[in-house]
Amino acid sequence: MAMKLRTMGRHIKEAFKSLVRNGWMSLAAVSAVAVTLLLVGSFIALLMNVNKLASDVENDVSVRVYIDLAATEEQQTQLGEELETLPEVETVVYSSREDELQQVVGTYGTEFDLFEGDDNPLHDVYIVNTNSPEQTSVVAEKAEDLEFVSQANYGGAEADKLFKTMESVRNVGGVVIIALLLTAVFLISNTIRITIFTRRTEIEIMKLVGATNWFIRWPFVIEGALIGLVGAIIPTAIISAVYVYGYDMISTYFVGTYFSLLPVNPFLYQLGAVLLAVGVVIGSIGSLLSIRKFLRV
Amino acid sequence: MIEMLNVSKKYPNGITAVNDLSIRIEQGEFVYVVGPSGAGKSTFIKMIYREELPTKGTIKVGDFDLAKMKNKQVPFLRRHVGVVFQDFKLLPRLTVYENIAYAMEVVEKNPKAIKKRVLEVLDLVKLKHKVKMFPNELSGGEQQRIAIARAIANMPRVLICDEPTGNLDPETSWEIMRILEEIANSGTTIIMATHNSQIVNEVRHRVLAIENGRIVRDQQEGDYGYEA
């Protein structure tokens, strides 16, 4: 489609003229797109973060192998080596009972200080990470059969449930987003249909004097794209503001854990780009849909 | 050159508006199409600029084969065939100048050529002095002259007029007719469907009389032939 620059200029001008001329209707379409994309954007932000948290949990899934209190240092080392030879095991990290106590104190407070030294009731621990999260239960079982192991725990059951929930949230979310987008396409195509209708004499004349179909289409496509674009800017701004604020607030709860939200940069830029692109695309599709029937020869 | 061979048009509702019609019109001819209401004149005319497709037969307009050509090609046929209607079809929000320029802009002519040509056709229809007015500030005859100016702006080889004087009083009809004559004299083929017996009888040209979708008379310098 080699198009003259002058022609493109004319199309853009026509699109703006039409937007302004149908001011109230354009505003209604923009609002409809804004509301839709606000929902879509919030949903995406929520979903991506839940996803992120789930993978944080996933990465955090490990087996805690409690070492028998009677084990000597050599026996402990030997156990560590045995754990490392298990095929499902990725890493083995030693955490002494003192380290463990420090963590408890860190989490629950200084009242636990009094257990320091020989009064420490905790075990030395091997923290075993597996190659994949599903293997934690197998590794825990195998570890329990080894010598000098008093107990092996894993957070598997909880994690399994979380993964299942995540999956259905993702699926439902996908369906909801698609439904919302279709609604937006419908609203835009309705708006463009009305602007086309008010200009049907013009279209008729354009066709009579030999304008090509694309020449007739372009201004409407641009108009739809503009509606989509403006409609996307508003929710992008709102979501960005809320996210920045919410990020700071929620992050304070996650201090000292493995969990974190997606950082503002680059997440918000990506989300913004997606929303703007989606706005332009649904705007264009919407107007292409409504102009189709007016162009039949 | 326009050529129809065994052309029939049956509308989806079952009405056969044109029935096995064959005709040849040479470049530069002036042809009246007459006949009673509902005879198929407009249908015949619409098939020439491919507003309607024939259900049978072949139509050739210049180098275009209308039944075979792709929809994408239709715009280029339309630049070859100008059309004028009974109801003018001017854009009310555009001035006289803009209405004519519009037809050239949408086929992407350059601004200089547009300006030159618009003034040229306005001169031809003698309305140069009303170039800045809007259609609703003009009389019916003047509006039709603008519509004609627009139809020939892109220099079509064929000009089709479906009852161009249908809404006009006799005096104004004659003005329109004089302009069409002038256009015909420059070598443009003119095909004009009309119920105006006075014009047909006084300015003699080839007459096609259509009844029930068939040509019942094809006469050089013919008369109108029906009671007025």
Ligand SMILES: Nc1ncnc2c1ncn2[C@@H]1O[C@H](COP(=O)(O)OP(=O)(O)OP(=O)(O)O)[C@@H](O)[C@H]1O
């Ligand atoms: N779009 C259409 N769909 C169905 N039938 C049509 C259509 N257009 C015309 N007809 C029918 O075809 C026949 C011929 O119509 P057409 O308009 O060609 O007549 P006409 O000779 O131009 O009449 P008039 O002098 O009144 O303008 C009529 O019976 C009409 O009802």
Ligand SMILES: [Mg+2]
């Ligand atoms: Mg008719």
